[in-house]
Amino acid sequence: MSNEKQYPMTNEGKLKLEAELESLKTVKRPEVVERIKVARSFGDLSENSEYDSAKEEQGFVEGRISAIEHMLRNAVIITEDGTSNAVALGKTVTFDELIKGKRANFEESYIIVGSAEADPVEGKISNDSPIAKALMGRQVDDVVKLVTPGGEMEVVILEIK
Secondary structure, three states, rough: OOOOOOEEEEEHHHHHHHHHHHHHHHHHHHHHHHHHHHHHHOOHHHHHHHHHHHHHHHHHHHHOOOOOHHHHHHHHEEOOOOOOOOOOOEEEEEEEEEEEEEEEEOOOEEEEEEEOOOOOHHHEEEEEOOHHHOOOOOOOOOOOEEEEEOOOEEEEEEEEE
16 A cells, blocks of 8 residues: 555545646646747747746646646545544534633534645635644534644534534
8 A cells, every 4th residue: 555645535625626627737737838838939038027927837737736636646535424423524513612611602613624625714624733633533512622823722512513
């Protein structure tokens, strides 16, 4: 078995990556190649900012294609395990901060996903994040100490689904 890093992800996350890869290969890559061709026609490449910009974008696009292909090759699809009541990959956990032992009534919910599809804006946090690591394996009513960029906080788990 390979020692390469595995990328846990939901089936939805895998489909999003496949769609991004397809778009990069069929739309973005040809656009960048065309930009390079046009920039070359301007003549002297040593002082051609359009050419430099297009080459830089090409490097980004090719790097992203390579990264996505690697993630998809090493993807491990998270399957729903409805039998466990503990926080785990693929589950949504809702918690509330405790201030001096009392609920702050500021509930937060996150889906625990693999790093390849983490998006905190969408409420998806990586299983590698400090918050997810602290919550993994815990159950409803457990009090958990979380380390965040803003400092430590204590939370109580309200729901796992």
